[in-house]
Amino acid sequence: MGRSYESQKRILVTGGAGFIGSHLIDRLLAHGHEVICADNLFTGAKRNITHLHGNPSFEFLRHDVTFPLYIEVDEIYNLACPASPIHYQHDPVQTTKTSVHGAINMLGLAKRLKCKILQASTSEVYGDPSVHPQSEDYWGNVNPIGPRSCYDESKRCAETLFFDYHRQHDLEIKVARIFNTYGPRMHQADGRVVSNFIVQTLKRQPITIYGDGQQTRSFCYVDDLVDGLIKLMESSREFTGPVNLGNPVEFTIRQLAELVLKECSATLPLQNLPLPPDDPRQRQPDISLAKKVLGWSPKVSLENGIRRTIDYFRGVVS
Ligand code: NAD
Ligand code: UDP
Secondary structure, X not given: OOOOOOOOOEEEEEOOOOHHHHHHHHHHHHOOOEEEEEEOOOXXXXXXXXXXXXXXXXXXXXXXXXXXOOOXXXXXXXXXXXXXXXHHHHOHHHHHHHHHHHHHHHHHHHHHHOOEEEEEEEHHHHEOOOOOOEOOOOOOEOOOOOOOHHHHHHHHHHHHHHHHHHHXXXXXXXXXXXXXXXXXXXXXXXXXXXXXXXXXXXXOOOEEEEOOOOOEEEOEEHHHHHHHHHHHHOOOOOOOOOEEEOOOOEEEHHHHHHHHHHHOOOOOOEEEEOOOOOOOOOOOEOXXXXXXXXXXXXXXXXXXXXXXXXHHHHHHOO
Protein backbone atom coordinates (compact mmCIF):
# COMPACT_ATOMS: atom_id res chain seq x y z
CA MET A 1 0.00 0.00 0.00
CA GLY A 2 3.08 2.29 0.08
CA ARG A 3 3.06 5.55 -1.88
CA SER A 4 5.77 7.04 -3.99
CA TYR A 5 7.80 9.81 -2.36
CA GLU A 6 5.99 12.44 -4.47
CA SER A 7 2.49 11.36 -3.43
CA GLN A 8 3.35 10.81 0.22
CA LYS A 9 1.91 13.59 2.37
CA ARG A 10 2.63 14.74 5.90
CA ILE A 11 -0.76 14.91 7.59
CA LEU A 12 -1.74 16.40 10.95
CA VAL A 13 -4.60 14.72 12.83
CA THR A 14 -5.71 16.66 15.91
CA GLY A 15 -7.53 14.46 18.41
CA GLY A 16 -5.68 11.52 16.86
CA ALA A 17 -5.43 9.56 20.12
CA GLY A 18 -9.21 9.41 20.35
CA PHE A 19 -11.67 6.88 19.02
CA ILE A 20 -12.20 8.09 15.43
CA GLY A 21 -8.82 9.82 15.14
CA SER A 22 -6.83 6.67 15.91
CA HIS A 23 -8.67 4.70 13.20
CA LEU A 24 -8.13 7.54 10.74
CA ILE A 25 -4.39 7.53 11.51
CA ASP A 26 -4.16 3.76 10.97
CA ARG A 27 -5.73 4.21 7.54
CA LEU A 28 -3.57 7.19 6.53
CA LEU A 29 -0.41 5.31 7.53
CA ALA A 30 -1.60 2.25 5.59
CA HIS A 31 -1.97 4.54 2.56
CA GLY A 32 1.72 5.41 2.87
CA HIS A 33 1.48 8.89 4.43
CA GLU A 34 3.38 10.39 7.35
CA VAL A 35 1.12 11.32 10.26
CA ILE A 36 1.55 13.73 13.15
CA CYS A 37 -1.00 13.24 15.92
CA ALA A 38 -1.62 16.26 18.20
CA ASP A 39 -3.68 15.41 21.26
CA ASN A 40 -3.81 16.53 24.90
CA LEU A 41 -5.13 13.09 25.95
CA PHE A 42 -8.21 14.60 27.64
CA THR A 43 -10.47 11.81 26.37
CA GLY A 44 -8.01 10.05 24.10
CA ALA A 45 -5.60 7.41 25.34
CA LYS A 46 -2.08 6.37 24.58
CA ARG A 47 -3.26 2.77 24.28
CA ASN A 48 -5.16 3.78 21.09
CA ILE A 49 -1.84 4.58 19.43
CA THR A 50 0.73 2.40 21.26
CA HIS A 51 0.78 0.00 18.33
CA LEU A 52 2.23 2.88 16.26
CA HIS A 53 5.25 3.59 18.43
CA GLY A 54 8.38 2.70 16.54
CA ASN A 55 6.65 3.41 13.21
CA PRO A 56 8.97 5.98 11.56
CA SER A 57 6.02 7.54 9.70
CA PHE A 58 4.19 8.36 12.95
CA GLU A 59 4.81 11.08 15.52
CA PHE A 60 2.80 11.94 18.66
CA LEU A 61 2.70 15.49 20.05
CA ARG A 62 1.06 16.09 23.41
CA HIS A 63 -0.56 19.39 22.53
CA ASP A 64 -3.71 21.32 23.47
CA VAL A 65 -5.28 22.86 20.35
CA THR A 66 -6.44 25.90 22.31
CA PHE A 67 -2.76 26.96 21.97
CA PRO A 68 -1.14 27.70 18.60
CA LEU A 69 0.89 25.00 16.90
CA TYR A 70 3.83 25.71 14.60
CA ILE A 71 4.64 22.73 12.39
CA GLU A 72 4.87 22.01 8.66
CA VAL A 73 2.25 19.72 7.13
CA ASP A 74 0.39 19.22 3.83
CA GLU A 75 -3.11 18.50 5.22
CA ILE A 76 -4.99 18.86 8.50
CA TYR A 77 -7.85 16.79 9.93
CA ASN A 78 -9.21 18.72 12.93
CA LEU A 79 -10.88 16.19 15.25
CA ALA A 80 -9.77 17.45 18.66
CA CYS A 81 -12.84 17.83 20.88
CA PRO A 82 -14.48 15.65 23.53
CA ALA A 83 -17.45 14.01 21.80
CA SER A 84 -19.52 12.25 24.45
CA PRO A 85 -22.05 14.21 26.53
CA ILE A 86 -20.39 13.16 29.83
CA HIS A 87 -16.99 14.40 28.70
CA TYR A 88 -18.01 17.57 26.91
CA GLN A 89 -20.21 18.61 29.85
CA HIS A 90 -17.44 17.90 32.39
CA ASP A 91 -15.77 21.27 31.64
CA PRO A 92 -18.12 23.06 29.24
CA VAL A 93 -16.01 26.23 29.02
CA GLN A 94 -13.00 24.16 27.96
CA THR A 95 -15.22 22.37 25.39
CA THR A 96 -16.15 25.68 23.79
CA LYS A 97 -12.51 26.80 23.86
CA THR A 98 -11.40 23.55 22.25
CA SER A 99 -13.89 23.87 19.40
CA VAL A 100 -13.59 27.60 18.82
CA HIS A 101 -9.99 28.47 19.76
CA GLY A 102 -8.92 25.09 18.39
CA ALA A 103 -10.57 25.90 15.04
CA ILE A 104 -8.97 29.38 14.96
CA ASN A 105 -5.52 27.96 15.71
CA MET A 106 -5.77 25.15 13.17
CA LEU A 107 -7.26 27.46 10.52
CA GLY A 108 -4.39 29.88 11.18
CA LEU A 109 -1.92 27.05 10.67
CA ALA A 110 -3.67 26.02 7.43
CA LYS A 111 -3.67 29.62 6.23
CA ARG A 112 0.09 30.00 6.79
CA LEU A 113 0.78 26.67 5.10
CA LYS A 114 -1.88 27.20 2.36
CA CYS A 115 -3.03 23.64 3.02
CA LYS A 116 -6.36 21.82 3.04
CA ILE A 117 -8.15 21.48 6.36
CA LEU A 118 -11.07 19.24 7.30
CA GLN A 119 -13.33 19.89 10.27
CA ALA A 120 -15.02 17.08 12.19
CA SER A 121 -18.38 18.76 12.72
CA THR A 122 -21.42 16.96 14.01
CA SER A 123 -25.08 16.14 13.57
CA GLU A 124 -25.50 18.09 16.83
CA VAL A 125 -25.48 21.27 14.71
CA TYR A 126 -29.07 20.23 13.85
CA GLY A 127 -29.99 20.11 17.57
CA ASP A 128 -33.34 18.47 18.27
CA PRO A 129 -34.36 18.52 14.60
CA SER A 130 -37.81 19.52 13.40
CA VAL A 131 -36.95 18.22 9.91
CA HIS A 132 -36.47 14.51 9.35
CA PRO A 133 -34.21 13.11 7.98
CA GLN A 134 -31.69 15.94 8.25
CA SER A 135 -30.16 17.29 5.06
CA GLU A 136 -27.34 19.82 4.95
CA ASP A 137 -29.62 22.76 4.07
CA TYR A 138 -31.51 22.40 7.36
CA TRP A 139 -30.31 25.11 9.79
CA GLY A 140 -31.15 23.23 12.95
CA ASN A 141 -33.05 23.63 16.19
CA VAL A 142 -30.44 24.22 18.87
CA ASN A 143 -30.89 25.47 22.43
CA PRO A 144 -28.16 28.11 22.91
CA ILE A 145 -28.11 27.95 26.72
CA GLY A 146 -28.64 24.30 27.69
CA PRO A 147 -26.19 21.68 28.94
CA ARG A 148 -25.47 20.44 25.39
CA SER A 149 -24.92 23.97 24.04
CA CYS A 150 -21.18 24.12 24.80
CA TYR A 151 -20.74 21.36 22.22
CA ASP A 152 -23.51 22.16 19.74
CA GLU A 153 -22.97 25.92 19.56
CA SER A 154 -19.17 25.75 19.54
CA LYS A 155 -19.28 23.22 16.69
CA ARG A 156 -21.64 25.60 14.85
CA CYS A 157 -19.25 28.49 15.49
CA ALA A 158 -16.35 26.35 14.22
CA GLU A 159 -18.28 25.78 10.97
CA THR A 160 -18.78 29.56 10.69
CA LEU A 161 -15.04 30.10 11.14
CA PHE A 162 -14.23 27.50 8.48
CA PHE A 163 -16.52 29.19 5.95
CA ASP A 164 -15.23 32.68 6.82
CA TYR A 165 -11.60 31.56 6.34
CA HIS A 166 -12.70 30.04 3.05
CA ARG A 167 -14.44 33.24 1.85
CA GLN A 168 -11.99 35.71 3.35
CA HIS A 169 -8.68 33.90 2.80
CA ASP A 170 -9.56 31.47 -0.01
CA LEU A 171 -8.61 28.57 2.24
CA GLU A 172 -9.46 25.08 0.99
CA ILE A 173 -11.87 23.68 3.58
CA LYS A 174 -13.90 20.49 4.05
CA VAL A 175 -16.65 20.24 6.66
CA ALA A 176 -18.02 16.80 7.63
CA ARG A 177 -21.16 16.57 9.76
CA ILE A 178 -20.61 13.27 11.51
CA PHE A 179 -23.58 11.32 12.87
CA ASN A 180 -23.36 8.80 15.75
CA THR A 181 -20.33 6.61 15.10
CA TYR A 182 -19.30 3.52 17.04
CA GLY A 183 -16.70 0.76 17.04
CA PRO A 184 -13.55 -0.54 18.74
CA ARG A 185 -11.60 1.98 20.86
CA MET A 186 -14.66 3.88 22.03
CA HIS A 187 -13.91 4.92 25.61
CA GLN A 188 -15.63 2.34 27.83
CA ALA A 189 -16.71 4.96 30.40
CA ASP A 190 -17.71 7.83 28.14
CA GLY A 191 -21.41 7.18 28.55
CA ARG A 192 -22.28 6.86 24.88
CA VAL A 193 -25.08 4.48 24.23
CA VAL A 194 -23.27 1.77 22.24
CA SER A 195 -20.34 1.46 24.68
CA ASN A 196 -22.69 1.68 27.69
CA PHE A 197 -24.96 -1.12 26.46
CA ILE A 198 -22.08 -3.43 25.51
CA VAL A 199 -20.13 -2.85 28.73
CA GLN A 200 -23.29 -3.29 30.85
CA THR A 201 -24.10 -6.53 29.04
CA LEU A 202 -20.58 -7.94 29.41
CA LYS A 203 -20.64 -7.04 33.13
CA ARG A 204 -24.13 -8.54 33.49
CA GLN A 205 -25.56 -5.23 34.72
CA PRO A 206 -29.01 -3.77 33.92
CA ILE A 207 -29.22 -1.93 30.59
CA THR A 208 -29.83 1.79 31.22
CA ILE A 209 -32.49 3.14 28.88
CA TYR A 210 -32.93 6.91 29.16
CA GLY A 211 -36.57 7.96 28.75
CA ASP A 212 -38.86 5.46 27.04
CA GLY A 213 -36.16 4.25 24.63
CA GLN A 214 -38.28 5.31 21.64
CA GLN A 215 -35.84 8.08 20.67
CA THR A 216 -33.90 7.15 17.54
CA ARG A 217 -30.31 7.31 16.34
CA SER A 218 -28.57 6.09 13.17
CA PHE A 219 -25.27 4.35 13.93
CA CYS A 220 -22.29 4.35 11.58
CA TYR A 221 -19.42 1.86 11.96
CA VAL A 222 -16.08 3.64 12.33
CA ASP A 223 -14.44 2.05 9.24
CA ASP A 224 -17.22 3.44 7.04
CA LEU A 225 -16.86 6.87 8.61
CA VAL A 226 -13.09 6.90 8.02
CA ASP A 227 -13.71 6.06 4.34
CA GLY A 228 -16.03 9.06 4.14
CA LEU A 229 -13.58 11.45 5.82
CA ILE A 230 -10.77 10.47 3.45
CA LYS A 231 -13.03 10.72 0.38
CA LEU A 232 -14.09 14.16 1.53
CA MET A 233 -10.49 15.30 2.01
CA GLU A 234 -9.67 14.03 -1.48
CA SER A 235 -12.72 15.62 -3.14
CA SER A 236 -12.37 18.46 -5.66
CA ARG A 237 -11.26 21.88 -4.40
CA GLU A 238 -14.71 23.39 -5.05
CA PHE A 239 -16.44 20.94 -2.73
CA THR A 240 -16.39 22.34 0.80
CA GLY A 241 -19.36 20.57 2.32
CA PRO A 242 -20.92 20.68 4.83
CA VAL A 243 -21.69 17.07 4.08
CA ASN A 244 -23.47 14.54 6.28
CA LEU A 245 -21.51 11.36 7.01
CA GLY A 246 -23.49 8.70 8.80
CA ASN A 247 -25.48 5.53 8.36
CA PRO A 248 -29.08 6.36 7.38
CA VAL A 249 -30.55 3.17 8.90
CA GLU A 250 -32.44 4.39 11.97
CA PHE A 251 -33.04 2.41 15.18
CA THR A 252 -34.77 3.15 18.45
CA ILE A 253 -32.55 2.98 21.52
CA ARG A 254 -34.64 0.07 22.77
CA GLN A 255 -33.97 -1.84 19.52
CA LEU A 256 -30.25 -1.24 20.01
CA ALA A 257 -30.46 -2.65 23.56
CA GLU A 258 -32.25 -5.75 22.27
CA LEU A 259 -29.66 -6.25 19.53
CA VAL A 260 -26.71 -6.03 21.96
CA LEU A 261 -28.39 -8.54 24.29
CA LYS A 262 -29.06 -10.90 21.39
CA GLU A 263 -25.49 -10.71 20.06
CA CYS A 264 -24.13 -11.46 23.56
CA SER A 265 -26.74 -14.21 24.11
CA ALA A 266 -27.68 -12.43 27.34
CA THR A 267 -30.96 -11.74 29.14
CA LEU A 268 -30.76 -8.72 31.43
CA PRO A 269 -33.31 -6.26 32.83
CA LEU A 270 -33.86 -2.92 31.06
CA GLN A 271 -33.68 -0.09 33.61
CA ASN A 272 -35.55 3.11 32.65
CA LEU A 273 -33.76 6.31 33.75
CA PRO A 274 -34.75 9.96 33.16
CA LEU A 275 -34.12 11.37 29.69
CA PRO A 276 -31.29 13.97 29.82
CA PRO A 277 -32.34 17.57 28.96
CA ASP A 278 -32.37 18.51 25.25
CA ASP A 279 -31.84 14.86 24.21
CA PRO A 280 -32.84 14.80 20.50
CA ARG A 281 -35.96 12.67 19.82
CA GLN A 282 -34.83 11.44 16.45
CA ARG A 283 -31.79 11.60 14.24
CA GLN A 284 -31.20 10.25 10.75
CA PRO A 285 -28.83 11.62 8.12
CA ASP A 286 -29.91 12.33 4.58
CA ILE A 287 -26.72 11.19 2.80
CA SER A 288 -27.78 12.00 -0.79
CA LEU A 289 -25.04 14.63 -1.07
CA ALA A 290 -22.26 12.29 0.13
CA LYS A 291 -23.51 9.62 -2.29
CA LYS A 292 -23.61 12.02 -5.22
CA VAL A 293 -20.41 13.99 -4.71
CA LEU A 294 -18.17 11.53 -2.86
CA GLY A 295 -19.63 8.27 -4.16
CA TRP A 296 -19.77 7.25 -0.49
CA SER A 297 -22.27 5.25 1.48
CA PRO A 298 -21.76 3.03 4.53
CA LYS A 299 -21.29 -0.70 4.02
CA VAL A 300 -21.26 -2.25 7.50
CA SER A 301 -24.63 -3.30 8.96
CA LEU A 302 -25.41 -2.58 12.61
CA GLU A 303 -25.36 -6.33 13.38
CA ASN A 304 -21.85 -6.79 11.94
CA GLY A 305 -20.49 -3.60 13.47
CA ILE A 306 -21.94 -4.41 16.89
CA ARG A 307 -20.36 -7.89 16.74
CA ARG A 308 -16.92 -6.41 16.00
CA THR A 309 -17.37 -3.86 18.78
CA ILE A 310 -18.43 -6.55 21.28
CA ASP A 311 -15.29 -8.53 20.36
CA TYR A 312 -13.18 -5.47 21.14
CA PHE A 313 -14.88 -4.80 24.48
CA ARG A 314 -14.50 -8.45 25.53
CA GLY A 315 -10.75 -7.74 25.50
CA VAL A 316 -10.92 -4.56 27.59
CA VAL A 317 -13.79 -5.05 30.06
CA SER A 318 -12.61 -6.80 33.23
P1 NAD B 1 -12.88 11.15 21.38
O1 NAD B 1 -13.22 11.84 22.66
O2 NAD B 1 -12.53 9.70 21.43
O3 NAD B 1 -11.69 11.89 20.65
C1 NAD B 1 -11.44 13.28 20.78
C2 NAD B 1 -9.94 13.47 20.93
O4 NAD B 1 -9.67 14.89 21.05
C3 NAD B 1 -9.39 12.81 22.19
O5 NAD B 1 -8.24 12.06 21.87
C4 NAD B 1 -9.06 13.98 23.10
O6 NAD B 1 -8.02 13.71 24.02
C5 NAD B 1 -8.73 15.07 22.10
N1 NAD B 1 -8.88 16.42 22.63
C6 NAD B 1 -9.91 16.93 23.34
N2 NAD B 1 -9.67 18.21 23.65
C7 NAD B 1 -8.45 18.52 23.10
C8 NAD B 1 -7.65 19.69 23.08
N3 NAD B 1 -8.04 20.83 23.69
N4 NAD B 1 -6.46 19.64 22.43
C9 NAD B 1 -6.03 18.49 21.84
N5 NAD B 1 -6.75 17.35 21.84
C10 NAD B 1 -7.95 17.38 22.46
O7 NAD B 1 -14.09 11.40 20.39
P2 NAD B 1 -14.38 10.85 18.92
O8 NAD B 1 -15.66 10.14 18.98
O9 NAD B 1 -13.19 10.19 18.37
O10 NAD B 1 -14.64 12.23 18.14
C11 NAD B 1 -13.68 12.81 17.29
C12 NAD B 1 -14.28 14.03 16.61
O11 NAD B 1 -15.41 13.64 15.85
C13 NAD B 1 -14.74 15.12 17.59
O12 NAD B 1 -14.42 16.38 17.06
C14 NAD B 1 -16.24 14.92 17.63
O13 NAD B 1 -16.91 16.13 17.92
C15 NAD B 1 -16.53 14.42 16.22
N6 NAD B 1 -17.77 13.62 16.18
C16 NAD B 1 -17.80 12.37 16.71
C17 NAD B 1 -19.00 11.65 16.69
C18 NAD B 1 -19.11 10.25 17.22
O14 NAD B 1 -20.20 9.68 17.18
N7 NAD B 1 -18.08 9.62 17.69
C19 NAD B 1 -20.16 12.23 16.13
C20 NAD B 1 -20.08 13.52 15.65
C21 NAD B 1 -18.88 14.22 15.66
N1 UDP C 1 -28.80 6.59 26.01
C1 UDP C 1 -29.47 5.61 26.75
N2 UDP C 1 -28.76 4.90 27.68
C2 UDP C 1 -27.43 5.09 27.89
C3 UDP C 1 -26.76 6.08 27.14
C4 UDP C 1 -27.47 6.82 26.21
O1 UDP C 1 -30.67 5.39 26.59
O2 UDP C 1 -26.87 4.39 28.75
C5 UDP C 1 -29.55 7.35 25.00
C6 UDP C 1 -29.40 8.86 25.06
O3 UDP C 1 -30.36 9.42 25.94
C7 UDP C 1 -29.63 9.24 23.63
C8 UDP C 1 -29.08 8.08 22.82
O4 UDP C 1 -29.01 6.98 23.74
O5 UDP C 1 -31.02 9.34 23.37
C9 UDP C 1 -27.71 8.34 22.24
O6 UDP C 1 -26.87 8.83 23.26
P1 UDP C 1 -25.33 9.12 23.06
O7 UDP C 1 -24.83 9.77 24.31
O8 UDP C 1 -24.64 7.89 22.60
O9 UDP C 1 -25.25 10.13 21.83
P2 UDP C 1 -26.04 11.49 21.43
O10 UDP C 1 -27.15 11.76 22.42
O11 UDP C 1 -24.99 12.53 21.46
O12 UDP C 1 -26.58 11.16 20.10
